[in-house]
Amino acid sequence: MIAERAVVVINQAGIHARPSSEIVKTAAKFSSSVTLSLDGLDVNAKSIMGVMMLAAPCGSTVKVRADGDDAEAAVTAMADLFASRFGEA
Amino acid sequence: MPNTLLRGIPASPGIVIGPVHLLRWEVPEVPDDVIRPEDVPAEIERLRIALARTVERLRAVRLRAERDAGSAEAAIFEVQVSIVEDAELRSRVEDLIGQQFTAERAFDVVMHGWREHFARSVHAMVRERVSDLVDVHIRVLTILMGLPDHDPVDLPKGANAVLVTHDLTPSLTLQLDRECIAAIATDVGTRASHVAILARSLGLPAVVGLLDATERLRSGERVILDGSAGTIATRPTAQELEAAANRQRRQSAETAELARLASEAAVTRDGVRVQLLANVDLPDEAEQAAANGAEGVGLMRTEFLVVGRAVMPTEDEQYEAYAGVVRAFPGKPVIIRTFDVGGDKLPVGGFPAEPNPFLGWRAIRMCLDQPALFKVQLRALLRVAATGDVRINLPLVVSLDEVRQARALLAEAAAELAAAGVPHRADVPVGVMIETPAAAVLAEVLARDVAFFSIGTNDLVQYTLAVDRGNAALASRFTPLHPAVLRLIRMTREVGEGAGVEVGVCGEMASEPLMAFALLGLGVRQLSVNPFALTRVKRIVRQISASDAREAADAALAAGTAAEAEGILRERLAAAVPPEFLHS
Numbered sequence: 001m002i003a004e005r006a007v008v009v010i011n012q013a014g015i016h017a018r019p020s021s022e023i024v025k026t027a028a029k030f031s032s033s034v035t036l037s038l039d040g041l042d043v044n045a046k047s048i049m050g051v052m053m054l055a056a057p058c059g060s061t062v063k064v065r066a067d068g069d070d071a072e073a074a075v076t077a078m079a080d081l082f083a084s085r086f087g088e089a
Numbered sequence: 090m091p092n093t094l095l096r097g098i099p100a101s102p103g104i105v106i107g108p109v110h111l112l113r114w115e116v117p118e119v120p121d122d123v124i125r126p127e128d129v130p131a132e133i134e135r136l137r138i139a140l141a142r143t144v145e146r147l148r149a150v151r152l153r154a155e156r157d158a159g160s161a162e163a164a165i166f167e168v169q170v171s172i173v174e175d176a177e178l179r180s181r182v183e184d185l186i187g188q189q190f191t192a193e194r195a196f197d198v199v200m201h202g203w204r205e206h207f208a209r210s211v212h213a214m215v216r217e218r219v220s221d222l223v224d225v226h227i228r229v230l231t232i233l234m235g236l237p238d239h240d241p242v243d244l245p246k247g248a249n250a251v252l253v254t255h256d257l258t259p260s261l262t263l264q265l266d267r268e269c270i271a272a273i274a275t276d277v278g279t280r281a282s283h284v285a286i287l288a289r290s291l292g293l294p295a296v297v298g299l300l301d302a303t304e305r306l307r308s309g310e311r312v313i314l315d316g317s318a319g320t321i322a323t324r325p326t327a328q329e330l331e332a333a334a335n336r337q338r339r340q341s342a343e344t345a346e347l348a349r350l351a352s353e354a355a356v357t358r359d360g361v362r363v364q365l366l367a368n369v370d371l372p373d374e375a376e377q378a379a380a381n382g383a384e385g386v387g388l389m390r391t392e393f394l395v396v397g398r399a400v401m402p403t404e405d406e407q408y409e410a411y412a413g414v415v416r417a418f419p420g421k422p423v424i425i426r427t428f429d430v431g432g433d434k435l436p437v438g439g440f441p442a443e444p445n446p447f448l449g450w451r452a453i454r455m456c457l458d459q460p461a462l463f464k465v466q467l468r469a470l471l472r473v474a475a476t477g478d479v480r481i482n483l484p485l486v487v488s489l490d491e492v493r494q495a496r497a498l499l500a501e502a503a504a505e506l507a508a509a510g511v512p513h514r515a516d517v518p519v520g521v522m523i524e525t526p527a528a529a530v531l532a533e534v535l536a537r538d539v540a541f542f543s544i545g546t547n548d549l550v551q552y553t554l555a556v557d558r559g560n561a562a563l564a565s566r567f568t569p570l571h572p573a574v575l576r577l578i579r580m581t582r583e584v585g586e587g588a589g590v591e592v593g594v595c596g597e598m599a600s601e602p603l604m605a606f607a608l609l610g611l612g613v614r615q616l617s618v619n620p621f622a623l624t625r626v627k628r629i630v631r632q633i634s635a636s637d638a639r640e641a642a643d644a645a646l647a648a649g650t651a652a653e654a655e656g657i658l659r660e661r662l663a664a665a666v667p668p669e670f671l672h673s
Binding site: 013015017020024025044047048050052053 | 203214
């Protein structure tokens with residue numbers, strides 16, 4: 001099963017170190033593979049190295065794609081995390 | 090082993106008798122070994138255990154940092170945990186182990202690759218993470234190779250230790266535990282480098298520029314560090330220990346005597362009034378400065394807000410930091426300098442390496458090139474200006490353009506605040522640092538557009554003499570009393586006086602008795618020094634006469650060399666004050 005959603009980075013600082021860590025922890029809860037894409041760069045959401053390389057600034061739109069049994073739940077959890085501004089301003 | 094005396098540069102006064110805590114925060118050399126194919130599974134297991142232990146270690150460091158520095162600062166260690174646990178990182182290292190690399194060699198190769206990849210990113214946000222990769226690199230290799238753990242936070246409270254390290258970088262500063270570190274010693278640095286300024290602002294005795302202290306000292310050995318003499322005595326004899334303890338006692342008696350001066354006026358014997366302000370590096374120094382009799386803040390540095398941080402501070406966070414200092418000085422001037430980042434004060438791994446950082450992209454240059462970022466600080470400053478006598482100081486200005494651009498951004502920031510209905514003061518006085526020969530020579534032009542000049546002696550000396558202030562090999566050539574520097578200072582003061590522009594000196598050098606004497610002689614009437622030096626400088630001011638200082642400075646200005654100028658000033662000052670006043 002494949003699920004996809006476009007999410008907008010709305011926290012001021014963008015996806016810096018701490019949000020990257022939160023993304024990885026959230027993605028790790030699911031068995032599906034989770035990929036984030038921005039400007040032609042695809043990274044594994046379960047690898048902080050990849051997520052940090054994305055360098056997504058505030059206002060950018062990141063494509064979340066999950067592939068696996070719990071793909072829909074994974075994409076929803078990721079969208080919720082972005083919407084929560086990672087607990088920041 | 091015989092006892093030895095290590096000589097360095099006195100950076101912050103005081104005597105400490107205590108154990109060495111050697112901090113080697115560098116990636117260890119990894120031997121080029123290979124393993125047998127049958128040992129691959131055992132090597133992968135060794136890697137797994139080392140990574141797990143690193144995570145445990147980081148969690149412990151995080152807990153401690155959370156308690157000491159707050160959860161925002163401590164979050165960076167959780168990011169480092171995620172790096173250690175990264176599945177891609179692990180699978181790459183395991184692949185190399187499969188090719189008969191040792192675990193440490195495999196990890197080293199993979200980390201070097203990642204670091205290079207991150208360092209070359211076009212995104213500052215990515216480059217900033219290099220320092221976390223370096224930290225993880227060091228921690229994992231230290232465990233894999235069974236090296237001694239030099240974690241900077243791993244000391245008992247009250248250890249009274251002498252921290253010995255190659256260089257105390259801003260990122261290590263975050264982990265500096267003031268409850269166990271009593272003194273600092275570094276291989277590199279001078280009186281003017283980051284570590285020395287930090288030590289003085291924390292009131293920690295320090296010796297810098299020791300060249301090879303990290304090679305010669307061992308963790309745990311007892312030493313006597315004398316921050317006034319710039320020495321470290323190893324294997325001290327009973328007599329030496331007693332003498333050091335005596336000097337310690339004398340210094341505390343002097344401290345009590347100096348404390349009484351806090352409430353006295355800073356007036357010379359011939360009745361010239363001097364305004365003594367404080368340099369504040371961290372907001373919590375403001376109260377100390379006020380208690381020591383500061384008449385305001387001549388230089389509030391704002392680098393603490395960005396150095397060692399993962400992200401830029403928000404406008405509100407900046408506002409709170411500035412407001413705290415303004416509250417400590419009701420009705421008194423507080424001069425706040427905009428971010429002077431760059432040179433030796435880099436945010437954690439934040440910028441591309443430059444061949445010449447002190448001549449590079451720093452201070453006002455960096456701020457003007459990133460207007461969105463700069464305006465966050467300007468808005469916070471305009472808001473806090475509504476609560477007190479706040480003035481804005483622009484660092485490293487070399488032309489009028491920079492002042493005009495900064496003013497344009499200030500106007501935009503004010504308009505944004507006005508549109509949002511946020512209380513602020515739009516017409517905040519704006520001044521510039523005079524810290525380059527260009528600014529000093531152009532003072533007359535700059536005076537048309539600014540409200541004050543603030544002379545930064547460290548950088549003015551460095552740029553005028555083309556002597557790198559952080560280079561220990563050049564320390565003897567870093568001469569603040571060079572006639573060229575004295576002439577630029579007097580020129581600036583004269584221009585300021587003629588144009589009705591206030592002139593102060595906020596460089597660290599103003600806290601040295603000889604330099605303070607020279608500055609008063611050059612006609613400077615506003616000195617800003619670190620909070621711990623206030624009473625000592627006041628004692629000098631109260632002991633001399635301005636006309637004496639003027640004559641001495643005139644003679645020094647005519648001198649041919651720095652040594653001659655210094656000789657003249659030293660002789661005049663020695664004639665006026667008792668010898669014990671001359672220690673800085």
